[in-house]
Amino acid sequence: MAERGCSSVSVVDTHRTRPPLPPRLSKGGQRTSAVQTLLFLLVALALCGMMIEACFIYRLYQTEQVSSATISKLIGGDEASATKPPGEDVLPSKPVAHLTDGPDVVHDEHVMAWSMVAGPNLYEIKYENKELIIQKEAYYYVYSKVFYFLDSSSFTHEINVKTERYAGGYITLLQSRNNSPTPGKIQSNSYLGGVFHLYKNDAIYVNVSNTRRIARHKSFENVFGAYMI
Incomplete structure (x- = not known):
């Protein structure tokens, strides 16, 4: 006579020897990821180039300003020296x-x-x-x-x-x-x-x-x- 109650039944596939593999990505998904990576690299390179160009332009502008000030000072000094006797601005060390x-x-x-x-x-x-x-x-x-x-x-x-x-x-x-x-x-x-x-x-x-x-x-x-x- 069988015992009363629930019994569990397990089915074992004796022919499977490896665990199931995760689903593989399709070729279309791999291509999209590569295109995005390439676009990111191109944008990064473009931003770096813009920053470097901005630095060069700033340094060139500063150099031109210094050169203009130097030329103006030299021209002003020449005009002043043309109107003043040599050494007029130099004070003597003694009476x-x-x-x-x-x-x-x-x-x-x-x-x-x-x-x-x-x-x-x-x-x-x-x-x-x-x-x-x-x-x-x-x-x-x-x-x-x-x-x-x-x-x-x-x-x-x-x-x-x-x-x-x-x-x-x-x-x-x-x-x-x-x-x-x-x-x-x-x-x-x-x-x-x-x-x-x-x-x-x-x-x-x-x-x-x-x-x-x-x-x-x-x-x-x-x-x-x-x-x-």
Whole structure:
């Protein structure tokens, strides 16, 4: 007599020796995947090319800007140098003064005056009342050159200094005296130059025997100056 209940029945295929394989992709699916991959690579290459081209254009634009600015600066510098004397923008390292004659000069009978329109060079030395006034105590090279007419009398050329340390009024630093060797009016030059210790507010000036005998053909023929050494 059979037992009551459910019984399970298993059917085994004794002829199958391997597990079932997954379904294979069709040829149409493989071709679509390859086309998509190729399109992705082409788009990526195009984007990379655009980025590289943009970088080259930016660098070229920056180079052109720098070149234009450099050319403008050089042209501007050339124009400025054409209108300014050489070295005008360079400040001296020490006090200096160099004065010349000029159309605005009016001499006293003995004390020579100097032009303020003929390109004076003044740095840390003042020019007032025909005198160079020292602003810094130091040793200075002081010089003067004059071009004059010499007749039968003598001609005297001096550089004097007014100082608070001398109650006599002035001290003669340098002097030249020239006598005419022959009768008649001739032209001559006198140059004076030397090193002196000058104090602040010392005033140096050029004194001659007669300013009416100063020849005034060109401004650079009569000069006066000083510079710190």
